[in-house]
Amino acid sequence: MRKDKVSEAVIRRLPKYYRYLMELERIGVERISSQELSKKMGIKATQIRQDLNCFGGFGQQGYGYQVKMLKKEIKDIIGLNREYRVILVGAGNIGQALANYIGFEKEGFNIVGIFDVNPKLIGNTIRSKTIMDIDTLHTFAKQNRIDLCIITTPKENAQQIADMVIGVGIKSIWNFAPVDVEARKGVFVENVHLNDSLYTLVYRINEQEGMKKRECLPAKGGE
Amino acid sequence: MRKDKVSEAVIRRLPKYYRYLMELERIGVERISSQELSKKMGIKATQIRQDLNCFGGFGQQGYGYQVKMLKKEIKDIIGLNREYRVILVGAGNIGQALANYIGFEKEGFNIVGIFDVNPKLIGNTIRSKTIMDIDTLHTFAKQNRIDLCIITTPKENAQQIADMVIGVGIKSIWNFAPVDVEARKGVFVENVHLNDSLYTLVYRINEQEGMKKRECLPAKGGE
Numbered sequence: 001m002r003k004d005k006v007s008e009a010v011i012r013r014l015p016k017y018y019r020y021l022m023e024l025e026r027i028g029v030e031r032i033s034s035q036e037l038s039k040k041m042g043i044k045a046t047q048i049r050q051d052l053n054c055f056g057g058f059g060q061q062g063y064g065y066q067v068k069m070l071k072k073e074i075k076d077i078i079g080l081n082r083e084y085r086v087i088l089v090g091a092g093n094i095g096q097a098l099a100n101y102i103g104f105e106k107e108g109f110n111i112v113g114i115f116d117v118n119p120k121l122i123g124n125t126i127r128s129k130t131i132m133d134i135d136t137l138h139t140f141a142k143q144n145r146i147d148l149c150i151i152t153t154p155k156e157n158a159q160q161i162a163d164m165v166i167g168v169g170i171k172s173i174w175n176f177a178p179v180d181v182e183a184r185k186g187v188f189v190e191n192v193h194l195n196d197s198l199y200t201l202v203y204r205i206n207e208q209e210g211m212k213k214r215e216c217l218p219a220k221g222g223e
Numbered sequence: 224m225r226k227d228k229v230s231e232a233v234i235r236r237l238p239k240y241y242r243y244l245m246e247l248e249r250i251g252v253e254r255i256s257s258q259e260l261s262k263k264m265g266i267k268a269t270q271i272r273q274d275l276n277c278f279g280g281f282g283q284q285g286y287g288y289q290v291k292m293l294k295k296e297i298k299d300i301i302g303l304n305r306e307y308r309v310i311l312v313g314a315g316n317i318g319q320a321l322a323n324y325i326g327f328e329k330e331g332f333n334i335v336g337i338f339d340v341n342p343k344l345i346g347n348t349i350r351s352k353t354i355m356d357i358d359t360l361h362t363f364a365k366q367n368r369i370d371l372c373i374i375t376t377p378k379e380n381a382q383q384i385a386d387m388v389i390g391v392g393i394k395s396i397w398n399f400a401p402v403d404v405e406a407r408k409g410v411f412v413e414n415v416h417l418n419d420s421l422y423t424l425v426y427r428i429n430e431q432e433g434m435k436k437r438e439c440l441p442a443k444g445g446e
Binding site: 011012014015016018019023077078079080084093094096097098100101107109147148155171172173174178179180186188190192193194195196197198199200201202203204205206208 | 234235237238239241242246300301302303307316317319320321323324330332370371378394395396397401402403409411413415416417418419420421422423424425426427428429431
């Protein structure tokens with residue numbers, strides 16, 4: 001009997017399971033087989049069963065999965081059954097959009113502090129939260145428990161902000177600046193690169209329009 | 224000599240190459256070996272050479288890659304050397320943030336139309352573009368060439384909007400609604416799920432805090 005640690009790939013699939021199960025629950029589906037779920041999600045049924053077995057299985061042979069129950073289990077496994085205290089650094093377009101998005105609050109993500117360097121923004125409020133001077137972040141972090149920092153600064157400032165928030169003891173960073181932020185071991189970073197998916201889309205548009213005829217040659221090595 | 228079609232994985236890595244090369248150019252690096260690039264990007268050097276060989280190579284043995292030249296080549300390969308006419312459907316928080324983001328315009332993405340169903344939003348402007356009634360989208364699409372549609376509606380409306388814009392001949396969809404939008408063959412869809420990376424982060428926070436002890440058991444099969 002294997003006792004593997006839950007792999008990166010499995011962890012990355014959990015939000016997708018959660019998303020599909022929420023949608024199934026919303027449209028009134030009560031139970032689903034791994035085969036049906038497989039067809040919907042584009043993940044092999046054996047993969048689904050193996051993934052869910054990392055956390056205890058939840059399915060019954062010949063019956064499938066109870067949608068509501070499995071959704072709740074995956075919600076708990078991800079850790080969406082508690083509150084997270086979040087700060088946001090960078091109150092520009094994307095920062096404001098995230099701070100305004102009430103969906104996060106519903107899921108337990110409470111934005112407890114918003115910071116910026118811009119004097120024109122400092123003092124403004126977003127959903128009754130005052131935008132604070134980045135210089136006050138250190139003191140704020142000492143006085144408040146913070147679980148997560150969202151970085152929505154320009155790319156030039158992202159690493160510096162990351163270093164600063166790691167310095168005050170914050171262990172998780174959700175970075176929207178278009179640069180890969182690096183952190184020491186024990187700090188978790190998710191770099192969101194919105195443009196990457198846009199560029200993939202654009203590549204396909206051009207590929208379809210026949211502007212590119214491509215073939216892969218073997219690597220020579222040594223470049 | 225292989226003549227493979229460029230694989231999905233290679234296409235998905237192109238934006239990452241572009242991002243790193245832009246950053247290298249910004250900090251003044253003129254040339255880089257595949258080994259150095261490998262270390263920075265966390266992609267094997269052989270993989271980098273093989274990927275770039277799909278498009279002609281660009282490297283010189285013992286010299287490496289010219290950063291500026293390679294960046295330009297990859298920019299052209301992705302298709303960022305032309306203008307794209309974009310419409311945006313859903314002028315809520317994320318929609319407004321994307322419409323306000325001038326970075327897209329700099330890269331050739333021109334938002335030519337913004338649409339919503341909300342009478343309170345219709346008629347407002349975002350960067351001098353008037354938010355139009357979704358009912359006028361059909362006529363607008365007939366009169367204007369549109370390369371790409373950004374969907375930033377609630378999840379309940381996303382598929383319906385996708386079907387509508389595909390119906391008027393739009394071939395590419397960049398979807399931010401938290402549901403996988405489906406399309407017929409020949410239409411390209413990129414579903415952006417911001418929450419997925421947030422949930423992955425949250426899973427790790429809880430894993431570290433020792434709230435979960437997990438091991439993977441082999442699948443039994445048949446659920």
